[in-house]
Amino acid sequence: MTTDLLPPEKLGPEIQLEVQRLLGxxxxxxxxYEKSLKVLLAHHELAGPAETLEVQQTLRAQKLSNQTLGxxxxxxxxTFVVPEGFERELLPEDKTPTDRISFAHSFRITQAPEQWEQTKAAIQELVSLRNELVHHFLYRFDLWDEQGCINAMAYLQEAFQRIDTHYQELRAWLMTLHQGRVALASFVQSDAYLNLLINGINPDGSFEWRDTGIVRALREEVQALASDDGVPLKTLQAQMHARHPTQTPQKYRCSSWQQVLTESCEFDLTYRRDSQTGPKTAWVRLRPPSPPRSGTKERKRPGRGAVTPPTDPAPEPA
Known part of the structure; x- marks a missing residue:
């Protein structure tokens, strides 16, 4: 190692001050990096009853404030940089209250398994570098010797480049997180979000029947009105028109209440006569849940797929 890296004024006693500057x-x-990482981990996912979310985020930030870089x-x-196929249940059914609105959101970066291992190893190397600088730097370099200072300066310049590379990577992740949060805030204020929240209809028009507003309202009214024999469909329809006027079969691409009740697989629809000569009338009752059978694949939940936009007709040949 030569002194070519140093300007002439650094060759005297000030060389130690230069080492201190580079170390600092x-x-x-x-x-x-640590401060930015704490911000990312405090904000990239949140879940729980709506009224607790703000307090949760504050408590999470406080807990992270005492964590080491490792x-x-x-x-x-x-939780954030995860391998492909990673799944994390943020609102487990056995721990989520059913009498309050709960909300969950999560931002993640997904990587192929090999890339994930490489990224993880690189960050672990950064942790080791930090520990080396904090705990072992003075044991590695003799700062009372000019050559020792020169070696230390070269090491610190290379170390800074490695640290800064990780810092810039983290800043890019934070920018991605910020852009995702802005997009989420915009979506939450849109009609598409209200349609999803109230009606259970995804932005592409798809839905699962059990999550729809119409099935929730039907279930509520059947439970309130039904006797042991169920509830007449006409009575149920009148109650839906009175209490849930926006929940109509047409909203869910159905032409009748019978179609909703049948397709949703949440209700039993039967027809019976009040007398031998009387007309048949429709009756509705909740369908009891079927116990899962061991060793069988979970069946796809009934619903509707995405709405396919109409295609422009091909122009006629000239």
Whole structure:
């Protein structure tokens, strides 16, 4: 190692001050990385009853404030940077209250397994570099010797480049998170979101019957009106028109209430006569849930697929 890296004024006692400056630069960048990582981990996912979300985020940030860089890196690869196929249940049914509105959102970066392992190993290397600088730097370099200072400076310049590369990568992740949050905020204020929240209809027009507003309303009215024999369909229709006027079969691409009741697979629709000569009338009751059978594949839930936009007719040949 030569002194060519140093300007002439650094060859004297000030060389130690230059080492300190370069070491401080590395430590500041590492602290910037840790601070940014805590922000990302505090905001990239949230779940629970709506009224608790703000408090949850504050408590999460407080908990993360005492975590080491190694602990933060572990959380990063458990919840944010994840391998393809990763699934995480944010609102488990056995722990989610049914008497309040709950909400969950999650932003993640998904990588192929090999890339995920490489990214994880690179961040673990950053943690090791940080520990080396904090705990072992003075044992590695003799700062009372000019050559030791020169070696330390070269090491710190290379270390800063490695640290800064990770910091810029993290900034890109934070920018992606910010853009996702902005897009989510815009969607939450849209008609498409209200249609999803109230009616259970996805932006592409698809839905699962059990999550739709019309099935929820039907279930509520059947439970309130039905006797042991069920409830007459005409009575149920009148109650729906009175209490849920916006929930109509046409909203869900059906032509009749009978079609909704049949397709949803949530109700039993039967026809019976009040007398031997009287006309048949339709009766509705809730269908009891079928117990899952072990060893069988879960059946696809009934619903409707996406709405296919009409295609423009091909122009006639000239």
């Amino acid at each position: 630069r590395c430590m500041v960048r590492i602290q910037q 602990q933060l890196a572990g959380l990063l690869f458990e």
